[in-house]
Amino acid sequence: MLGIQEISDRLEIQEMLVAYATAIDGQDFDALDRIFTDDAHIDYTAFGGLAGTRAEMKEFLASSMGQFTACQHLIGNPEIRVDGDRATGRVMCLNALGIPVENGDPRIALLGMWYIDEYTRTPEGWRISRRSQEPSWTQGLGDVSERTRDPR
Incomplete structure (x- = not known):
């Protein structure tokens, strides 16, 4: 049986996961400062991104998600x-991306994956200290992984 503290911890972590999705979808990358620990390791290489620190990921996301x-x-x-x-x-994620095409509606790519996470309780609450992606499937991905590679 789960105790009250574990129920509270799980709910707080789930709220943080929602905050992550909201920040990424809204391109509010500064919000990641309230989601990841200062020394977090984030690995987006499963779909052609890069791995690195929170600051590096904020820069990468700002340049690639636009x-x-x-x-x-x-x-x-x-x-x-x-x-x-x-x-x-281990959190399931369905990610839909609109890919612009010339003279038409955007093409939609779908990515099915899991986030594999480690969380740490901090004085400010739970934070993600380590995150990677485990791919499951893709549809319409085409050149999306090329598009999201580190532009540097």
Whole structure:
């Protein structure tokens, strides 16, 4: 049976996961400062991105996400395991991306994946300390991974 503290911890982590999706979809990359720890390691290489620090990911996302006409993350089925001030998670994500095409409606690419996370309780609340992606499937991806590669 789950205790009140673990229920509270899981709910706070789930709210943070929603905040992440909202920040990415709204291109509010400064909001990631309230979602990831200062020393977080983030790995987006599964779909052609890069791996690095929170600051590096904010820069990468700002330069790569602007090319899409829309972005929508739907997260669900969070498997969260709390152990004191640390927790792990595997969170399903369906990511739809609008890809501009000349003289027409955007093409939609769909990515099915899981986020594989580690969380840390901080004085400000739970934060993601480590995140990677585990791909499941893609549809209409085409050259999306090329488009999201580090432009530097």
